Amino acid sequence: MTRFRRIAGERGAVAVEFALLLPVLVLLVFGIFEFGRVYNAQISITNAAREGARYMAIHNNAPPAKTVAVNAAPSLSPALVAANVTVSPLECVAGSSVTVTVNYSFDFLTGYFGSTIPLTGKGVMQCGG
Secondary structure (H helix, E strand, O other), X not given: OOOOOOOHHHOOHHHHHHHHHHHHHHHXXXXXXXXXXXXXXXXXXXXXXXXXXXXXXXXXXXXXXXXXXXXXXXXXXXXXXXXXXXXXXXXOOOOOEEEEEEEEEEEOOOOEOEOEEEEEEEEEEEOOO
16 A cells, blocks of 8 residues: 655645635635625615505505605615605606616625625506506
């Protein structure tokens, strides 16, 4: 049976290679983590805009439509506020479309990719009359 002998010049080479590769691996893991959080927030604000547009198309009342949009995204942190929601047009006429747009500033946790990123969700529904 052959035994492996360590050559004196290769001692500690694995530790050095790991130390060189570790920052890249950490950046990759944090990048995956932050991408997942941003994707989740984008889905949440798009859903909130769609719910607000649905409410506006059925009930033709803009202030409650903003409240419905805000309440449709409870998982966002910091929370969505009515000032981030715009309804256009404010009067829903049968046969026309209503658009609800949600603007949100997403805060990164790690800071590797900047501090914030603007996200926009848009929902469009045809007015029911």
